[in-house]
Amino acid sequence: MGGYILKRLVSAIPVLLGITVIVFLIMALIPGDPATAILGSYATPENVAKLNADLGLDKPLVQQYFIWLGNMLTGDFGTSFALNRPVLDEVMERFGATLILAGTAFVLCSLLGVAAGVVSAANQYGAADKAITFTVLLGISIPSFFLGMMMILIFSVQLRWFPVSGMWPIYGARDVWALLDHLILPASALAVVATGVIARLSRSAMLEVLRQDFIRTARAKGVRERGVIWRHALRAAMVSIIPVLGIQAGFVLSGAVYIEIVFQWPGIGRMLVDAILKRDILLVQGGVVVVAACYVMFNIAVDVGQALLDPRIKT
Numbered sequence: 287m288g289g290y291i292l293k294r295l296v297s298a299i300p301v302l303l304g305i306t307v308i309v310f311l312i313m314a315l316i317p318g319d320p321a322t323a324i325l326g327s328y329a330t331p332e333n334v335a336k337l338n339a340d341l342g343l344d345k346p347l348v349q350q351y352f353i354w355l356g357n358m359l360t361g362d363f364g365t366s367f368a369l370n371r372p373v374l375d376e377v378m379e380r381f382g383a384t385l386i387l388a389g390t391a392f393v394l395c396s397l398l399g400v401a402a403g404v405v406s407a408a409n410q411y412g413a414a415d416k417a418i419t420f421t422v423l424l425g426i427s428i429p430s431f432f433l434g435m436m437m438i439l440i441f442s443v444q445l446r447w448f449p450v451s452g453m454w455p456i457y458g459a460r461d462v463w464a465l466l467d468h469l470i471l472p473a474s475a476l477a478v479v480a481t482g483v484i485a486r487l488s489r490s491a492m493l494e495v496l497r498q499d500f501i502r503t504a505r506a507k508g509v510r511e512r513g514v515i516w517r518h519a520l521r522a523a524m525v526s527i528i529p530v531l532g533i534q535a536g537f538v539l540s541g542a543v544y545i546e547i548v549f550q551w552p553g554i555g556r557m558l559v560d561a562i563l564k565r566d567i568l569l570v571q572g573g574v575v576v577v578a579a580c581y582v583m584f585n586i587a588v589d590v591g592q593a594l595l596d597p598r599i600k601t
Contacts, residue, residue, distance in 0.1 A: 298583075367568070384551075438471065491526040
């Protein structure tokens with residue numbers, strides 16, 4: 287297993303390098319001069335030329351890339367133009383808030399999605415299956431940002447059950463209960479679409495497993511139906527479900543951008559939007575690279591999880 291994990295980590299290096307090239311080129315090809323955007327009303331030709339020289343933006347594009355990549359490999363992501371603080375410090379601080387939001391949403395969608403898929407498959411074409419299928423299709427069809435706004439309107443403005451926005455109360459203690467109070471709505475809105483996708487694919491995986499010979503053998507030996515479903519069939523189906531969970535983990539992490547804007551959650555998604563509007567190139571590049579690296583790590587974790595359940599995958 288150690289050799290397999292090492293092989294997957296080595297294979298991720300070209301992917302991460304490709305991501306850095308794409309991110310750098312996209313930011314470099316955006317129309318406009320970053321120095322002019324940073325200086326604002328002080329953007330005289332002399333000041334713009336001096337700032338471009340200070341930031342290294344007057345060098346050839348290839349040289350700029352290798353300077354940025356070399357600094358990043360040593361842990362120096364640069365300094366944010368707009369915030370005047372190290373990019374890595376800002377990204378890690380914001381990433382913690384995003385991790386809380388996306389992690390909670392991922393746990394919700396994984397548990398609810400797999401459970402709904404198993405129940406739906408166990409009651410194929412029954413009332414429970416039809417109800418779950420209808421609910422899942424409805425959830426997938428509603429954009430998460432629109433659902434978030436509707437949740438705010440209903441549960442925050444009208445019913446006043448939860449706060450409208452933010453991660454912490456303006457006044458009062460910043461404890462676990464205050465965090466949960468602010469977390470419920472955005473995490474639920476973020477989890478809905480992923481829950482529907484996981485439920486549909488979990489149902490398909492379970493139906494395929496329930497038709498196999500070892501399930502018929504278990505039933506013939508007198509194993510209770512609940513044991514057949516949850517102990518035998520689900521374990522076999524998890525080999526197909528785990529990749530779906532990995533993909534949805536990336537979806538939840540990237541989809542947090544919309545939810546953070548709607549709920550004013552102080553995470554990395556909101557930070558990236560603000561940085562793009564301010565043309566804060568280094569902050570955008572650093573944030574995107576960190577998120578992309580997490581996505582790659584999710585995929586490696588999925589592959590390792592599959593290999594643990596089915597050793598044939600390693601070969």
